[in-house]
Every structure is written in structure tokens, then in C-alpha cells.
Amino acid sequence: MNDRTSPPPAAHGIYGGLLSAQGLDLQQREVIRTKVHTWRTDAGTGVTFVEARGLPIVDVVLRFNAGTASVDSPSLAALTLYMLDEGSLRFNAAEHAQRIERLGAVVEKQVRHDHATLSLRSVSTKALLDPAIELFTSLVAQPAFPAPALEKIKRQLVLHDAARARQPVLRARSEAYRHLFYDHPYGQPQESTTQVLDAVTPADLRAFHRRAYSATNLEMVVVGDLSRIEAQAMAQRISQALPQGWAAAELPAAPQTSGTTINIEQAGAGNAILLALPIDVPANDPEFLAVKLACEVLSVGSDSRLMKALRQRQGLTYGIYSQLVPKRVGGLFAIEWEIAPPYVKSSQALVEALLRDLVLHGPTEAELQLACQQLAGELLRTVAQNKRLAELLTETTQQGQPADHLNTYNDRLAELTPEAVRDVMQRRFDLTRRVLVSVGPVADQQPLPASDQ
Template identity: 50%
Template sequence: MNDHTPPPLNLPSRLLSAQGLTLDEPTAIDLEVQSWQTSAGTQVRFVEARGLPMVDLILRFRAGSVQDTRHSGVAALTLYNLDEGSAGLSGHEHAERLERLGAVVDKRVRLDYAQLSLRCLSAPQILEPAVALFSDLVARPDFPVQALERVKGQLLAAQASRSAQAPNRVIGEAYRYLFDGHPYGHPQGSSTEGIAATDTEHLRVFHRMAYAASNLEVVLVGDLSQAHAQAITEQFSLALPQRWTAAQLPPLPVPRAGRVHIEQSGASNTVALALPITVPANAPEYLGLVLACVVLGSGPESRIMQTLRQRHGLTYDVRARLLPLQGGGLFVVQWEVASDQVAASSALVRETLETFIHQGPSDTELRYARQQIAGLLVRNIAQNARLAELLAELGHLGQPDDYLNTYLPRLATINARQVRELSQSNLDLNQCVLVSVGPSVAQIPLTPTSDQ
């Protein structure tokens, strides 16, 4: 999170007040989220935003890599082949028509979901053909054989590139270790063998199931009426395959502590301390863990940053994150450090966590954490594209329509004692895994600081 308070924003339709982003007098958010279900069972959230002549449309299917059927790679290959030809148009023709309209399409696949988004002007002569093209892309893909082989190569190259990046690799290894034997234990989502074995018929079968209207959540934010939004979402819903729901995931494995090192050349090590979280993101107590995470590792005043950088000069960047999933999630502290200081920095991080879990945060730390959270939230709802992404994530995690309007007041009611108790019951360092990626070298002790 950015630790700088943003300038006042003129957003009367979404904020009752954007002045003084502190939770002593919480910023009042007045966001009208309208929701409904289409006749085919698609869940929709809509925010009418007339300030800009733009529309942001997000489709989020429960069609992530954990839903892979026969081969590990089907989910990713299905998504990335959708725009290779649809409704009789070639991929090039389809892209050219969208480009002429100034429409931007984006795709991403994660463990829990596959997402497609459309951003375009709201003028009817632009929006209507763009939505029609986008609908064809999602609902009527041709899956040409020659395109599949090209996309396979692109996917393998992208995975190889990500795997070579230590920050990605260290998180992937944490998932692999803590979720061993579970679908979450394959964070890359696609194996080389699974990609090679996938053919166009596998894509068609997966698309008929996972891209069903009943397996979809839609978010619309922009310059259009609710009636127009309902017409668009009904059009999408009816064009898609029908009546399929994502499979429920198996229970998470029993947590186990461990140490993993991945040898990789370089000038430093990237390190992560990760532990599983069982509290779902839509549970009331989750907000206490959000505050704990910000106090511990968000910004220059955070506990771990003060310890590693300000006191010991070991790193330029360290951060703590909560990574929510459909089932559980992870709490992760990640940093980069000189290779001969992996052991020393890891001991300091663990010691800082132990102290926090035992003592909890100070009132000053909580106040600063709330200011950071409030500032980030205001920035997100001020931009349509970010708001649409936020609503898609909240819907995916089962949050209610009024979640954003009540978020800051609920956060303000959580005190230091509650954060301490929640940390003690949910952050168990006996279940953590420490992962490092980089060269193995002899470790050296810390140089004593003036306060030691």
C-alpha cells in the first residue's frame, strides 16, 4: 500500500467526504451497488458512473486452474485461445474490429478463476458492437487447431519467464509446500506434460462446462443505466453454455512447518515466510488480520521494515500480504536480502512476528494502518477500472453489496486487543514455511546495532 495520503477528491457520487483520510472520523463512502441474477443464473453487480463516457465490464468465471479436468493446462489454454477466432471471424479480424472501436480486452487465469474484461466508450455506436464482439469471443470460440499450437508455445514461454523470476518462484514454492497434494499446490496452473497433451476437443469440453452462465459473476461500472446494464448482462448470459457449477475443492491439507531453498544464480536471495490462514475473507474477524498485516509489513513505518531496513540496513523492500483464496489463504512476508544474510534476516522477521503476536499493535500503529487502508480504498473507488476489479474480487470472495460502504466504520471498531487475540489464534509460526531463492553461501552474523 502507498503510505502517502492522496489529495482531496471531488467524488460526490461515491464519497460523502474525501477530506481527512483518518478513521478518527471515518471517510464516508456512499457507493450504490445494484445486484441481480440473470435468467440463466449469472450473478451481476453494477455501479452507474456518469462522470466519464466509459464502460468497464468484467466477466469472472470459476474456471481457474483448480478446475482443470483431464490435463493440467486446460483452463489456461481455453482462456488464451478464446480470441484466436470466434463466430467465423479469425483472431486477426476479431482483434482488428475491436481495435477500430478503441475497445481494450484483457484476460487472466488464476487458481480460482478465469477473467476477461472489456473497456470501451459508452457511446451506443461503440459500446453495442464492442459488446457483441466480446460476447462472440467468450461464448462462440472456434478453437482453431493451428492457433492452439502457437498458444501452447506462448504459454510455455511465459511460464518459463515467470519461473526464472525469484519473487514469483518464492511464492510458488510456498504454495507448493503448504498445499502439497491439493489443487492449490500447483500455483503455476499448467504442467508441461498437461499442455502438450491438450487438444482442441479438451478445450471445447472445458468451455462447455466451465464457461457456463451459472458459473459466472459479472461486474459492470460505467456510463449507462441499470436497464441498459441488465440488457447487456442478459445478452451475455443467454449466449453462454448453461447449467454447470464449478467443483468444490477438497479440504486443505494439515499444515506443516518446513524450510525450502531453491538454488538460483544471482547477487541476492529472495525470501518468503508463509503460513496458511483458515479464516475466510468474508468472515468478520478477517478485518483484524488485514490490520495486523498492514502494521507488520506495509510501508516504511511497518514493524518488519523498521527492523530489517531502518535498524539493520538489510533490505530496501519488505512487505507482508494476505493472499485470500476460495478456501483459506496465505499470510506472507517477502523480502530481498544479501545471500549471506538469509539466516539472520529470517531470524529477525520471525522474532518481529513473535513479538507482535504476543503483544499486539500499539494504538498509534493501528491509526496509521487505518489511514493507509482508507487512502487506498478511496483511490480504488475513484477510478472506474479499479472499482470494477475491486467489485469482482469482493463478489468472488462472497462479500455483500454494502461491503465497501461499511468497510471503514467496521475497521474503526477493531481495537489493539482484538488484533492481538486474532493474531494469536490465526498466525501460528509453528505452521510456517521459509522459502529462499538464490545462491547458497556461508552465512554471517548480524552487526550489532547501537540499541543492542
């Protein structure tokens, strides 16, 4: 006979009455045991390596401190990166592309405020990996920067940036950065203009490359089917081929800006809205995880507070998402959503009220448990995939995390209490500095409709 004096373990809390969960310890998290090796090459490059023998694949990520904030002209940083696969001193662009394709390798690149990143994914078979590394190294270390290709890339960059500027979400982000990082490299306009690009020459690219793409300005991550000795030899080979002996200067501290509301009229069916808050909590700060949990509780997943309020109860948006963006200096906490034009102000007021309530009272125990489960599951999925693990290690290396960061992550999550999260939020979230940006058509404003629940 069942004991009817107490409900089954899964009959309450965040798991409801899920019968298949009865008898399971849903708070038990799988232990992460990722052996991370770190060292420096003779040329001064920091290397992070994880041996992963499950697949015959090797992922190599090169992250240079050569982002748009590292130079007076963001366009120079972008052009330098985009020109790297337009030919080297050995092969032209078509020859490089053909050789990479024949080897079954994939090269990707991206530029952000803090970094320029190039990655290579290759089969680990030596007969394919060695020539792939050789081609990848020649692209990064010995670019030709041909003038005809530069003119082509300039035209493409103007069109690309113009298209991004027309996207309401991206325009809202740009405006938030301009205010939050006023008179700081992060606040520079990222859009390229013909006038600015016309001034950039191949000689400018070579000069920037000699400095910013040096071995001492690089962090390298290697994950895959090879030994540490093989990874060391590979890292040494890449590092020695690069320019030597230069490292970027530290960025200035983030400015102390005040809160504001920015409304930008732009044609469209709806409005993109961004609430951004400066959060100066480095990712390797012990309090960063508490801020990350707060972000998870507020608007990550269908059970988050904002998703329940704006989508489930009132059906006003398909999704509302928050993101914590740590940067080399400073950082921000951002919430983004799209809404019908009549509900811009009322939805902003609701989001601000929910954020203020979380700061004031903190999360519930059930919300915190669910957030911890979500973050632990996300980490488990990441370390199970070589490419995603390489990307994560690249981030954590830039953040200055210790080598055991991944293995201790879940334990540090489990130590946090609702009270601890609330206390961190009350000290770290200054709501008077919030920036609200809306981009979209202007309409007469209405109160939120009655809730469905």
C-alpha cells in the first residue's frame, strides 16, 4: 500500500507529477572529467589542449587579440581578417580553397570587439592533417593581401554592414553599445563606409598583420584525436611561422554611463526591443556564476519568468531572451524581444518590473534548481562535441579561467543559494544605468491585453 501521508518525490517542485521521474535523483549531475593541458610555445603562444579520441577529428582554434576594439579603425581589423583567405605567398585564393576542399577540411573565421578568430577542422589522419595544417598556417602567417581582392572585399563589407544596419535587432544592439561604451573602443561604430574603406591600403593590412597576428598576441586551442606530443609539435609549428614579439595594449576601463531610453523609427511589422545593463563582473570572478544563474532564471527557456509573462500568459512574442556578455573590460546583461508596435512601452514596463522583482527578492529554490540543471546539461552537451568544446575552451582561456574550470563548474553551481544570488544581484545590478532601445514603426501605445492565465 502506498504511503499517502507524503507525495512521491517527483510530485511537487519543478518536475510536477512526472511519473517517469519517480525514484530518480534528478538533482544528481553527471561528473565532468575533462583533462585540460596548458603550456606556452617557444614563441610565447598560450596553448590549451584536450585529447579526445572518440572521433578521428582535430579542431584547432586561433584567437588573436586583434578585434575591432584593438585598433582605431574597426574596418581595418575586419578587412585584415577577411583578406586572410584571399591568397598567401604560396597559393592564390582559388588554389587554397581547392586544396582545403580536397583534404575535407573546413576553415572558419569571425571578428568581434575583443578578438579575431580562425578555426580549422580536419580529419586526424596524418596524411590529411599535416597538409591541412600547412595550408592553414600559410593563410594565417603569410597572407599576400592582393590589391584586386582588397577592392572586392571592401565592396562586400559595405553591402554586408548596410544589410546588418537594416536589421532592427542588430541596430538596437549597436545603439546600446554606443551609449554604454561612449568614447570607448567598444562604442565605435562597426558599420563600414566607403570613405573609411577607401583609405585602407594593402600596406595598412600588412602593418596591422605584423603586429596583431603575432605569436605573442595569440591564444590557441587544440581538441581532438592526437596525443599531447603531437599537439605540442603542431602548436609549435603554427606559432613559429607567425610574426613575433608584439602584444596588444590593455583596453581602457569601461565608462560610467547613465541610463537612457532610445527610440528609433524604422519601417517594419514589429519592434525589436533591447534592455541592456552594464555588468562589470569578469567571467573568472567568483560572483559571475550567480549573475549567470539570474540570467537563466529570468529569460532562458520556456519556464523562465519573462517567457511565462510575455509568451505563455499574453501571447505577445514568440520569444524573449537574455544574454550575459562578459568582455575584456566590463560587460553587459541584455534582454531582447520583438513585439507588436502598440505594446512597446507596456512590454518594456513589464520586463523592467520583473527584472526589478528578481533583483529585490532573488529566485525561488525551484527556479534555482531548474537553472542549475539547464546549465549543467548545456555543459555536458558541449564537452561531448569536439568543436563546441574547442569553442568553449577558447572562451574560457580568454576569460582567464583556471584549468579545472569545467570539472568544478557543477559543484560551484550547486553551492549557490537563492539568497546568495539575490545578494550578488543587489550589488551588481544598477538599474538606474539601464538602457532601453526600441527599433521599429511608431504606433499609438496601448496597455497590455488581459492575461490568458
